[in-house]
Amino acid sequence: MNATLPTAQSLRAALAGLLDGLPPKQAAQAVDRLIASYRGETPTNAPILRDRSDVAAYAAYRMPATFEAVRSALDALAEAAPDWTPATHTDVGGGTGAATWAVAGVWEGPATTVLDWAEPALALGRELAEASGVPGLRDARWEKARIGAALELAPVDLVTVSYVLKELTAGARTELVDAAAAAGQAVVIVEPGTPDGYARIIEARDRLIAAGLSVAAPCPHSDACPITPGADWCHFSARVSRSSLHRQVKGGSLSHEDEKFSYVVATRFPTAPAPARITRRPQIRKGQVLLELCTRDDGLARTTVTKRHGELYRAARDVAWGAPWPPESTD
Numbered sequence: 001m002n003a004t005l006p007t008a009q010s011l012r013a014a015l016a017g018l019l020d021g022l023p024p025k026q027a028a029q030a031v032d033r034l035i036a037s038y039r040g041e042t043p044t045n046a047p048i049l050r051d052r053s054d055v056a057a058y059a060a061y062r063m064p065a066t067f068e069a070v071r072s073a074l075d076a077l078a079e080a081a082p083d084w085t086p087a088t089h090t091d092v093g094g095g096t097g098a099a100t101w102a103v104a105g106v107w108e109g110p111a112t113t114v115l116d117w118a119e120p121a122l123a124l125g126r127e128l129a130e131a132s133g134v135p136g137l138r139d140a141r142w143e144k145a146r147i148g149a150a151l152e153l154a155p156v157d158l159v160t161v162s163y164v165l166k167e168l169t170a171g172a173r174t175e176l177v178d179a180a181a182a183a184g185q186a187v188v189i190v191e192p193g194t195p196d197g198y199a200r201i202i203e204a205r206d207r208l209i210a211a212g213l214s215v216a217a218p219c220p221h222s223d224a225c226p227i228t229p230g231a232d233w234c235h236f237s238a239r240v241s242r243s244s245l246h247r248q249v250k251g252g253s254l255s256h257e258d259e260k261f262s263y264v265v266a267t268r269f270p271t272a273p274a275p276a277r278i279t280r281r282p283q284i285r286k287g288q289v290l291l292e293l294c295t296r297d298d299g300l301a302r303t304t305v306t307k308r309h310g311e312l313y314r315a316a317r318d319v320a321w322g323a324p325w326p327p328e329s330t331d
Contacts, residue, residue: 006105006134008241011067011098014131015059055120059096059128062163066098066190068238069261070162072322073188074106076217076263079324080271084186086110086157092180093117093147093164097125097140099190103160104136110158112140117147148172151179159184165191165200177204181211186267193235193260201234201262213266218322219294220273226299234279234294235262236322274324276301281321289316293325 078084085107091100094114103110116122122142129137145151147164149172159180165173180187189204191197202225205215215222218236227234238259276295283290288306295301305316315327 005108006101006132006137008064008067008071010132010134011101011128012064012241014128015063055096055118055124058121059124063096063098063101065238065240065257065259066162067102068240069259069263070099070102070160070188070190071105072236072238072261073190073217073263073265074102076274076322077186077188077265077267077271078106080216080265080273081186081267081269084269084271086186088156089113089158089160090115090153090156090183092151092153092159092161092176093167094160094162095121095125097129097137097142099160099162100125100129100137100140101132103158104134109136112136113156114140114142115145115147115151116142117145119144147176149175151176153179153183155183157185159187160190161188162190163192165189165204166197173200173203174207177207178211181208181213181266185269186216186265187213188263188265190261190263193233193237193262195233198233198235198262199229201264205264205266208264208266213268214271215264216267216271216273217265218263218274218277220276220296226294233262235260237261237281276325278319278321278323278325282316282319284317289313289319291316291319291325 086103087110089100089103089110089112091097091103091112091114093116094100095116095118097114100112100114103112114122114125122144126142129140132138148168153159161176161180165176168176177189180189187208189201191200205225209215209222218234219225225234238261240257240259273296276293278291279294279300280292288304291303291305293301293303305313307313309316312326319325319327
């Protein structure tokens with residue numbers, strides 16, 4: 001592979017190369033157990049990934065989706081701070097490195113350290129990074145660390161914590177978020193796009209703000225979330241293309257799937273959050289587009305964009321769930 005910024009396609013190629021020959025039955029059994037753990041309600045105090053077969057199955061099952069979700073959150077950070085580039089990055093609970101691939105796909109050259117408590121995950125992540133041909137990934141450090149309570153993090157520009165909080169007890173989640181807030185100039189936390197995943201994101205958001213950071217995305221402000229607890233939840237969707245390997249391991253037939261996720265981005269430096277963000281899939285009707293928004297000044301709002309809005313209407317027909325609104329070119 002050429003030494004270019006990593007993409008979803010290059011990640012799939014690296015996965016296919018390393019996982020070729022994985023026994024389908026063994027992979028399917030490992031995936032079933034991982035799905036049960038991923039969707040379950042009980043936090044753990046031990047690594048979910050126990051051996052190489054677990055890790056290989058996880059990589060095929062989850063890495064493409066995690067990459068796309070984290071990449072979406074990082075893109076929102078890059079939009080809010082277009083002149084900022086991280087020189088250092090710590091991926092907490094990074095496992096096989098999906099978030100690290102996403103970071104390397106947005107910014108060229110951050111010095112990355114991946115921390116995880118599962119040595120088999122770190123080992124496979126290191127192999128995938130080597131197979132990428134991307135200098136930033138190949139130079140990453142992969143270190144074993146207990147994730148959660150009493151984790152010490154060195155000061156860095158960017159801390160990512162993706163799909164980790166769910167695995168921890170409430171006390172360990174609090175300590176981890178506080179450690180990330182103390183260490184990072186920017187902190188990006190991603191969780192599943194479920195009501196409980198959103199609840200963990202809101203809890204983390206509150207702690208990040210209390211620690212002195214400001215929200216850069218997805219929220220257009222750092223005030224309290226306008227969603228009534230228990231009535232709804234804020235989440236977004238990323239389209240994930242499935243390779244033949246991915247379809248085999250997950251037992252699916254479609255060429256794609258939609259990964260639902262919740263996230264928060266907070267920083268210690270000034271950013272320009274979107275004036276509003278689209279919080280649901282736009283509804284396209286004849287001659288009009290219905291948008292549900294979270295706004296800076298008016299909380300949750302609905303707006304209808306019609307043909308008479310001209311350029312704004314054309315933008316609305318193409319705008320994606322989770323995107324800022326209005327587009328800069330139509331302000």
